[in-house]
Structure formats: structure tokens, C-alpha cells
Amino acid sequence: MTRYSVFSLVRNGLKGHRAWPRAWRRAEPRRSYQVIVIGGGGHGLATAYYLAKEHGITDVAVVEKSAIGLGNTGRNTTIIRSNYLWDESAALYEKSLKLFEGLTEDLNFNQMLSQRGVINLAHTLHDLRDLERRVNAIRLNGIDSEILSVEQVKAMVPILNTSPNARYPVLGASLQRRGGVSRHDAAAWGLARAASARGVDIIENCEVTAILRDGDHVTGVETTRGPIKAPKVAIAAAAHTSHLASMAGLRLPIETHPLQALVSEPLKPLIDCVVMSNQVHVYLSQSDKGELVIGAGIDPYVSYASRGSLPVIEDQMQALVHLYPVVSRLRMLRQWAGNVDVCPDASPIISLTPVRGLYINGGWGTGGWKATPGSGWVFAHTIAQDRPHPLNEPFSLERFTTGALIDEHGAAAVAH
Numbered sequence: 044m045t046r047y048s049v050f051s052l053v054r055n056g057l058k059g060h061r062a063w064p065r066a067w068r069r070a071e072p073r074r075s076y077q078v079i080v081i082g083g084g085g086h087g088l089a090t091a092y093y094l095a096k097e098h099g100i101t102d103v104a105v106v107e108k109s110a111i112g113l114g115n116t117g118r119n120t121t122i123i124r125s126n127y128l129w130d131e132s133a134a135l136y137e138k139s140l141k142l143f144e145g146l147t148e149d150l151n152f153n154q155m156l157s158q159r160g161v162i163n164l165a166h167t168l169h170d171l172r173d174l175e176r177r178v179n180a181i182r183l184n185g186i187d188s189e190i191l192s193v194e195q196v197k198a199m200v201p202i203l204n205t206s207p208n209a210r211y212p213v214l215g216a217s218l219q220r221r222g223g224v225s226r227h228d229a230a231a232w233g234l235a236r237a238a239s240a241r242g243v244d245i246i247e248n249c250e251v252t253a254i255l256r257d258g259d260h261v262t263g264v265e266t267t268r269g270p271i272k273a274p275k276v277a278i279a280a281a282a283h284t285s286h287l288a289s290m291a292g293l294r295l296p297i298e299t300h301p302l303q304a305l306v307s308e309p310l311k312p313l314i315d316c317v318v319m320s321n322q323v324h325v326y327l328s329q330s331d332k333g334e335l336v337i338g339a340g341i342d343p344y345v346s347y348a349s350r351g352s353l354p355v356i357e358d359q360m361q362a363l364v365h366l367y368p369v370v371s372r373l374r375m376l377r378q379w380a381g382n383v384d385v386c387p388d389a390s391p392i393i394s395l396t397p398v399r400g401l402y403i404n405g406g407w408g409t410g411g412w413k414a415t416p417g418s419g420w421v422f423a424h425t426i427a428q429d430r431p432h433p434l435n436e437p438f439s440l441e442r443f444t445t446g447a448l449i450d451e452h453g454a455a456a457v458a459h
């Protein structure tokens with residue numbers, strides 16, 4: 044690994060960083076590959092990395108229409124956790140959390156992982172019972188989770204308004220101490236660097252415009268930089284999953300919605316954990332720069348536009364000010380939106396398809412960041428072995444015909 048002294052950092056800074064080596068190779072598309080991964084977000088990059096690392100498949104192209112990590116991977120609020128209700132989801136998200144715990148060492152790239160704890164507030168008796176049920180289920184799966192009393196929540200989050208007369212009274216909370224935040228750009232860049240070092244081609248500014256088939260099997264893709272052949276094509280395109288699947292003649296039960304977030308002006312340390320409130324649609328953490336990172340539920344309409352609507356922000360701000368009155372005079376610095384791919388049961392699809400050699404990883408909705416390494420790990424297995432890993436078998440496309448849905452709307456923690 045290249046190491047930089049303070050002097051080389053200053054010298055490179057003065058030269059406009061032009062002398063720094065690229066973290067991943069600039070690759071030109073070749074005529075054919077063993078596997079093409081569509082989408083250079085965290086999921087596509089993790090898939091390519093684990094194909095190379097775990098299965099020795101390095102003849103892989105990641106084809107990205109823009110630059111890597113500029114989709115939802117670079118737009119999320121970096122929260123990671125594995126506190127899901129159903130056994131299937133708990134196993135998948137816990138696998139991912141464990142991979143996150145070792146990712147800095149594995150990639151030799153600081154992920155800035157901060158397991159500062161994720162709290163989910165209960166504002167009604169119904170909320171509290173639901174959290175208790177959830178905590179019991181999570182613990183039965185061997186995953187850390189606990190119920191906090193109002194006093195315990197207040198001790199962890201002193202700025203929270205826990206007055207019984209508050210507009211949104213707090214009756215208790217759940218806590219996953221191993222949950223927290225992990226830097227999204229670091230995952231995209233670290234995975235890209237590690238995949239590239241193992242021989243994967245990362246091809247940016249290359250949009251897939253068609254999926255090529257011969258009868259019932261896939262033969263490659265058409266792109267804005269020409270056709271590329273491959274017997275295996277894997278879609279990891281988040282908001283554009285259903286659009287890409289339709290190029291192969293498949294209709295998916297996925298809707299795409301805007302999801303917004305915003306950050307405030309920077310403050311001295313104010314809150315040292317993540318606090319989510321599903322019932323009143325606001326969540327909060329503080330970045331290393333001191334900004335409050337604030338998010339809400341999805342915008343209710345279907346759209347591919349990466350911008351959100353004002354009513355959602357107004358709703359989120361009123362909830363924020365009621366819950367944390369101390370921030371009422373804080374100025375907001377910037378707002379942005381991504382487009383999230385939502386399945387009817389708020390669970391993802393990681394699956395083979397009726398088209399041989401075509402695989403789908405999508406429908407992560409508002410919560411796929413935390414799944415990034417785990418999703419790539421199981422998807423790589425699925426592609427390499429041509430069958431799902433037991434961890435992703437329940438997340439197949441068939442569940443929409445068999446009815447074996449995995450309803451995780453509650454654990455999504457962000458209303459949708």
C-alpha cells in the first residue's frame with residue numbers, strides 16, 4: 044500500500060493532487076467478460092469484489108453510467124444496523140454488519156465505522172409493544188438489542204424532549220449498541236480499489252441501454268460505448284432496477300420514490316448516537332464535521348427525479364423541533380435526494396431470474412446501505428454458483444408468486 048507523509052500530502056496538495064496514483068485502474072470496455080455487473084454503487088462494487096475474492100472470478104466488468112458511488116451509495120445517511128424482525132432479514136443484515144466490522148482491515152481502507160448505537164423511539168403504547176416484540180425476536184436470533192426506559196433514553200440523548208406534555212411523548216425506545224454509522228464514500232472507493240487490484244474492470248461513464256438475449260439466456264449488454272458480451276449479467280442498479288429488468292422482458296414489483304435528507308450548519312458535539320423516530324418521520328445523527336444529519340420518510344409519489352418536495356421537509360422539521368427543541372434556531376446547510384427502489388414487503392430481491400444468466404439485486408428501498416457488503420457477498424455466491432446462498436434464498440423473485448413475503452415495513456424505520 045502507498046503511504047503518505049505529511050510532506051507528501053502538502054506537496055501533492057500544492058500540485059493539485061495530480062501526482063497521486065489512481066485508486067482504481069481506468070478501464071476501457073473489452074469485447075467480452077465472464078460476468079458483467081450493471082451499476083457501480085456499493086452493491087455492484089461489493090459483488091465484483093467478492094466474486095474475485097471469494098470465488099476467484101476476476102474476468103468481471105462493473106459498468107456504471109456515471110461515476111461510481113454517485114447514486115444512493117453516496118446519498119445515504121450512513122446508518123448501519125441489523126435489528127430486523129424476521130429471521131431471514133436478521134440473518135442477512137447481521138452478516139452484513141459483521142462484514143462491516145472487518146471491512147477496514149479487509150480493504151485496507153479506513154471505513155470510519157462508528158458503532159455509536161441506534162435508538163428507535165416509541166411515542167405510543169402501540170409503538171412500545173411493537174418494539175418489545177421486535178427486541179425479543181432480534182435477541183432470539185442472537186443479535187444485540189435492548190429496551191430502554193425513558194430515563195435511559197434521556198441519559199443517552201439529553202437534547203430529547205421527554206416531557207410527558209411534549210407534542211410527541213417518548214414512552215421508551217429500543218437500542219442496538221452495535222448499530223451506528225459507516226462512511227459511504229469509503230466503502231465505494233475501498234471496494235473499487237480492492238476489486239480493481241484483483242483484476243476487475245471498473246468502467247465509468249458507460250450506460251447499459253439494452254440487455255441482449257438469445258432465447259431464454261442472456262448473452263451480454265448494449266452500452267453507450269458499444270456491445271459487451273457475457274454469459275452472466277448481474278443487475279445492481281437500485282432505482283433503475285425495474286427499468287433494466289424490463290430490457291430483458293421482466294416486470295418487477297418495484298416502485299421508485301425520492302428519499303431526501305439534509306444537514307445543518309456544523310455544531311460542537313451534541314448527540315453521540317443515532318436516533319430514529321418512525322412514527323413521526325424524522326431521524327438524526329451528527330457527522331464528524333459537526334453537522335446534524337437529518338432524514339425523513341420517502342416522498343409519496345413515484346419519480347426518477349433526484350429532488351424532493353417541500354412538504355416532506357416541513358413535516359420532518361416540525362417533528363425535529365418538537366423532539367429536540369434546542370435545534371429550533373439552527374440553519375440548514377444543504378438538502379439532497381436519491382431515488383429508492385421499493386418492494387411491496389420492504390425487503391430486497393437477490394435472485395436468479397427466468398432468463399438464464401441474468402441475476403437481480405434490487406428493491407432495497409430506504410435501507411440498502413447497511414446491507415452493502417452482505418448483499419455483495421451473497422449476490423457473488425449466487426452468480427458464481429448459479430444458485431442462491433441460503434442467506435438470500437428467501438429473497439428470491441418467487442416470493443411474489445408463492446406469497447412468502449418478508450414484511451419489514453416496521454424495521455425499515457423510515458416510513459414507506
Ligand code: FAD
Pocket residue numbers: 081082083084085086087106107108109110111112113114115116117118119120121122123249250251252279280281282283287302303304338379380381382383407408409410411412413414
Ligand atoms: P446505487 O448506489 O444507487 O447504485 C446503483 C448504480 O447503478 C448507480 O450508480 C447508477 O448510476 C447505476 N445505473 C443505473 N442504471 C444504469 C445503467 N442503465 N447502466 C449503468 N449503470 C446504471 N440505507 C441505509 O441502510 N441506511 C441509511 O442511513 C440510508 N439512508 C438513506 C438516505 C437517503 C437520502 C437515500 C436516498 C437512501 C438511503 N439509504 C439508506 C438507502 C441506501 O442508500 C440504498 O439502499 C443503497 O445505497 C443502494 O445501493 P446500490 O449500490 O444498490 O445503489
Ligand code: PYC
Pocket residue numbers: 120122123124326338409410411413455456457
Ligand atoms: O435503514 O436504517 C435505515 C435508514 C436510515 C435512514 C434511511 N434508512
